[in-house]
Amino acid sequence: MTTLPQxxxxxxxxxxxxxxLIDWWDQKAVCGATVLVLGAxxxxxxVAKNLAxxxxxRLVIVDFDTVEVSNLTRSVLFRPPDNGRAKARAAADAVRRLNPAVSVLPVVGDMEWDLGHGWFVDADAIVGCLDSVRARLAINRICRAVGRPWINTAISSSAAxxxxxxxxGPCYECTVSADELEQSRRYSCTGFRLPDVSDKIPTTAVTASLAGAWATQQAIAQIHRLSGRDVPGLRPGQRLLHTLRPLATLTLKLTEDPACPHHGEPIPVVRLGLHPGNATAEEVLKACGSDFEELHLGSEFVQSLKCVRCGHRLRVSKPKSKVDDALRFCSLCGEFSRSAIGVSILRRGDREARRPLSRLGVPPHALLLLTGPRRTVWAMLES
Ligand SMILES: [Zn+2]
Ligand SMILES: [Zn+2]
Structure with a gap:
C-alpha cells in the first residue's frame, strides 16, 4: 500500500x-493501492485511464513497444505527437495529466525480462492487457509461482x-489449447530474442473500452477484497464475455486441467535490502543463510556464442533474452550453428557471482529463485 499524497x-x-457515495467504495483503499498494468x-x-x-x-505500466499512428483509433491516452514514443512513457504522461496525484512508474521493456517480478508481489491488483498467448503464459507462470491472482483481458473486433x-483452481494455462501451447513453446524454445510476430488482430475502441472497463472494475474489486469487503466483480475462475455477433453477455466458469503444472504451493518470498545495481549473487545467498546453494538468474547470461562446427567465438556479455536469435547464424559456416556459452545458475565462489547482479541483466525489484537441499525461496531485491 502506498501513502496518500499529502x-x-x-x-x-x-x-x-x-x-x-457508493456504499462499498473505499477511496482511501483505492488511493493507497498499487496496480500493475501489463501492456499499454x-x-x-x-485500464490506466479508468484507474487514474x-x-x-500507484500505477506500474509496462510495455516494450512504441506508439504507431494506427494505434490512435483505439488508444485513449495517445495523441499524434506521441507517434514513435515508448507506449509506457506516453501512457504515464497522460495519466499524470488526468490525475497528478497518481504516482506512475513506466517500465519500457519486456514484462518477462525487464520488469522486476517483485512488482507482482507488491501490486494489489495485476491486469494483463497483452495480445499474445506467450506473454499471458508468462504472467500466469509468475502469478502462480508467487501466489497472486491476476486479471486477463482479450479483445477482437467483435468480442471482449x-x-x-x-x-x-483453473489458471490461464488450463484454458490454452495443446496447439497454442505447443506453438508458444516452439517459438520461445531457444530463449534468444525473436522478432515480434504477434498477429495483427483487428480490434475497435468499443471492444477495448468494454474489456478495459470490466478489468478496471475487477482491479477495484481486488483492492477492496484485500480489506475484506465484498465488491461486485468476478470470482476466481470466472470469465465475462461480451460478443457483438450474437449480441450477448455471458459469465463462464472455467475448468481446471488436472495435468496443468502450475497448481503447486506458491514459493515464499524473502525481502532483501539489496539492490541489483551493487549487490552480487554471493551477497544475496549470504543474506538468505546457509540453507541455499544456488541462485537462478531467470534468463541465461550469455558470455559468448560459439560455432559448434568451426569453433569461431563471438563475445556477447548479455542476457539471452537480449541476444537476437539471428546471431546464432555463423557466417563462416553459413548455418545456424552457434550456441550460447553462459551461466544461468550461480554458486558461491563463481566468478559471475562476484559481479553486481545488474551487470548480469537482473532488473530492480527482481525475484531471484534460491534453492538448497531443503528449501526454495524467492529473494526479492529493492526497486
Ligand atoms: Zn492450470
Ligand atoms: Zn562456424
Missing amino acids: AYDYSFAERYARLQ GAVGNE LSGVG EVTLFGTE
Missing part, C-alpha cells in the same frame, strides 16, 4: 465526493473478455 489532501474529499495498448490505455480517474495510488485467475 499535497492533494485538501481537495481529496471534493475530488472523490461522488465515488464516496488499447486495453492497457483504458478513480484515484488509484475479462477473466479472473485465482491462486487456486
Whole structure:
C-alpha cells in the first residue's frame, strides 16, 4: 500500500465526493493501492485511464513497444505527437495529466525480462492487457509461482473478455489449447530474442473500452477484497464475455486441467535490502543463510556464442533474452550453428557471482529463485 499524497489532501474529499457515495467504495483503499498494468495498448490505455480517474495510488505500466499512428483509433491516452514514443512513457504522461496525484512508474521493456517480478508481489491488483498467448503464459507462470491472482483481458473486433485467475483452481494455462501451447513453446524454445510476430488482430475502441472497463472494475474489486469487503466483480475462475455477433453477455466458469503444472504451493518470498545495481549473487545467498546453494538468474547470461562446427567465438556479455536469435547464424559456416556459452545458475565462489547482479541483466525489484537441499525461496531485491 502506498501513502496518500499529502499535497492533494485538501481537495481529496471534493475530488472523490461522488465515488464516496457508493456504499462499498473505499477511496482511501483505492488511493493507497498499487496496480500493475501489463501492456499499454488499447486495453492497457483504458485500464490506466479508468484507474487514474478513480484515484488509484500507484500505477506500474509496462510495455516494450512504441506508439504507431494506427494505434490512435483505439488508444485513449495517445495523441499524434506521441507517434514513435515508448507506449509506457506516453501512457504515464497522460495519466499524470488526468490525475497528478497518481504516482506512475513506466517500465519500457519486456514484462518477462525487464520488469522486476517483485512488482507482482507488491501490486494489489495485476491486469494483463497483452495480445499474445506467450506473454499471458508468462504472467500466469509468475502469478502462480508467487501466489497472486491476476486479471486477463482479450479483445477482437467483435468480442471482449475479462477473466479472473485465482491462486487456486483453473489458471490461464488450463484454458490454452495443446496447439497454442505447443506453438508458444516452439517459438520461445531457444530463449534468444525473436522478432515480434504477434498477429495483427483487428480490434475497435468499443471492444477495448468494454474489456478495459470490466478489468478496471475487477482491479477495484481486488483492492477492496484485500480489506475484506465484498465488491461486485468476478470470482476466481470466472470469465465475462461480451460478443457483438450474437449480441450477448455471458459469465463462464472455467475448468481446471488436472495435468496443468502450475497448481503447486506458491514459493515464499524473502525481502532483501539489496539492490541489483551493487549487490552480487554471493551477497544475496549470504543474506538468505546457509540453507541455499544456488541462485537462478531467470534468463541465461550469455558470455559468448560459439560455432559448434568451426569453433569461431563471438563475445556477447548479455542476457539471452537480449541476444537476437539471428546471431546464432555463423557466417563462416553459413548455418545456424552457434550456441550460447553462459551461466544461468550461480554458486558461491563463481566468478559471475562476484559481479553486481545488474551487470548480469537482473532488473530492480527482481525475484531471484534460491534453492538448497531443503528449501526454495524467492529473494526479492529493492526497486
Ligand atoms: Zn492450470
Ligand atoms: Zn562456424
